[in-house]
Amino acid sequence: MPRENKSRYAVLGMLSVHSMSGYDIKKQIEKGIGNFWSEGYAQIYPILKQLEEEGLAICEVERQEGKPDRKVYTITETGRAVFMRWLTEPIGQYPMRIEVLLKLFFAHHADPAISIQHVKRFQQEMEKTFADYKAQEREGEALMKEGGERARYQRMAIRFGLYYSEALLAWCEETITELKRMEDRQGEAGCKRTLYSEISKSTE
Amino acid sequence: MPRENKSRYAVLGMLSVHSMSGYDIKKQIEKGIGNFWSEGYAQIYPILKQLEEEGLAICEVERQEGKPDRKVYTITETGRAVFMRWLTEPIGQYPMRIEVLLKLFFAHHADPAISIQHVKRFQQEMEKTFADYKAQEREGEALMKEGGERARYQRMAIRFGLYYSEALLAWCEETITELKRMEDRQGEAGCKRTLYSEISKSTE
DNA sequence: GAGAACATGTAAGCGGTTACATGATTAT
DNA sequence: ATAATCATGTAACCGCTTACATGTTCTC
Structure with a gap:
């Protein structure tokens, strides 16, 4: 079809x-x-x-x-x-394409600092998204009291956004922490990352 | 550009x-x-x-x-x-298009049962996604112990998926509960939903 | 015998973005 | 002056999906 x-x-x-x-x-x-x-x-x-x-x-x-x-x-x-x-009609599944993840997946080729930049940018976006949804939630509450059926459905969509952006903000924090740890470890070892050098790692 | x-x-x-x-x-x-x-x-x-x-x-x-x-x-x-x-290069923001949310946003035109179907389907998808990421996480742990730098980055992408799908599964449950509540209330009132009839609601 | 896995491609056509084009009014 | 808002559109182009096309080997 x-x-x-x-x-x-x-x-x-x-x-x-x-x-x-x-x-x-x-x-x-x-x-x-x-x-x-x-x-x-x-x-x-x-x-x-x-x-x-x-x-x-x-x-x-x-x-x-x-x-x-x-x-x-x-x-x-x-x-x-x-x-x-x-x-x-039933919904079809949608293929996602998340650019941050694509870059992260191949990020071992580059300095962790690059990845930190990417994730921080994504974080900013998520913060904006979260704030947007929060604002919409507050707006929506007024309409809910009027007893609008429609407002209930819209609230569900807003809740989706809140769950979504909150979860991904948590991921951003976790990931940035981890990336910083990797950056530090690299600094200690005095290794500079390029495409062609693989750093040797001491198994701790 | x-x-x-x-x-x-x-x-x-x-x-x-x-x-x-x-x-x-x-x-x-x-x-x-x-x-x-x-x-x-x-x-x-x-x-x-x-x-x-x-x-x-x-x-x-x-x-x-x-x-x-x-x-x-x-x-x-x-x-x-x-x-x-x-x-x-810095990442660009990606426009999302989430079909479930589009349908939910306009769902007041239809019976809540329709929305329940949609959300349940989405839930199934998320369960599969969550399971996939979980499996990948387990696989990845083995590689992590070998001390692969690459495995660390891949794990971050996997963690993204886990945060993401877990949050949306929580949303699915919340939303299905709410939709069922709406369905019940509608049943009590004996109202059948069509495009042209707006049910009158008693403010509880 | 049917179907999956291996393996490489092309053609058609919709979907979606970017840039271009025009022109009046209002606010800074 | 300059930018923003109101208001409607078109053209070009690329991205991406679907379907089509071909042929072998191995497994059930």
Whole structure:
């Protein structure tokens, strides 16, 4: 089976909540699911056009003063049906590609200091991610009290992010500690690491 | 800047460890970094050809009896230099696309039972991932005692997987519990969920 | 006899990113 | 002045997956 286009469903999903323009969709994706999903205009606009052609959404032009026209898209019943079909379909497993790990896997070729840099950068990213999710959690709590069903589901996605980023922050600390230990040991031995020299290690 | 081809570096990385054929590379990637990286033959073979053309690897044909010929590739010094440049370059952040979360985010349109299915499937995947990493950890311990520097780095990647999958397994349990609670509450109220009906909730 | 493992590739086509193109208004 | 926000799009290009193509040997 040919793999299906998930971007379509992200766009359709946004339209299932509110009618909006391509520009809005981008903003909403960034705000709502930006931590685990992203779409560019170069994806969104062609998809919207296509959805209209297929009768899954209709488009109305909204004139504005002092601002460009907006093309507001509304999901149709067919659109909702198609979206629901995707929503109920079982998920497929996604292949991951984690660049830090790829570099770490081959890092014995280089100085540990290089790896420390990589992991620290990843750590910064995770800290940002964690903070984002925390902020979203606080925001979400207000909505939860209003008794929104939707807020409950969104909270689950946020909790995912919290579990995820917290765990990986712990990994970063552990790993940086270990890398520093390796760096020290190397310093003691007076060995400088290059691609072609393998340091001889004394088994402690 | 145009984004660079990471698959090239995965292949080059494998060659930096041992000379091998495209077939071997596939196997080694699956075995060694399969949990966080994957490449298909349709990537590997053209890359190898290209690497040879660029002088980053050389190819020797090895004749075998009863088996097809093997084209064994060996990394050149230029190849190592190019690989090292990538290895020392800072990592870029990767955009994630997690399908479960996308579905969960819009799941208020559907019955909680659907979400339970999705999360359970994800849970199964994570259990497999966790078991894989655990097995790799045990294997790795043997190598660690031999005092391999490389084994230390590989262990860090494995630890990443353990932190990662353990955290997400915890999330799965929490989420399934919550979803079941929502399912029960819905059953009590006698409401059936469709796209167009919003259930009214009594604030407890 | 069927299927897995060994071994190397190509072609088609979608998916996704980057860069380009345009143009008005508002805030610093 | 300069940058940011609002707003919509296109073109080119690469990455990556899927499917196709071929042929032998060994195992069940």
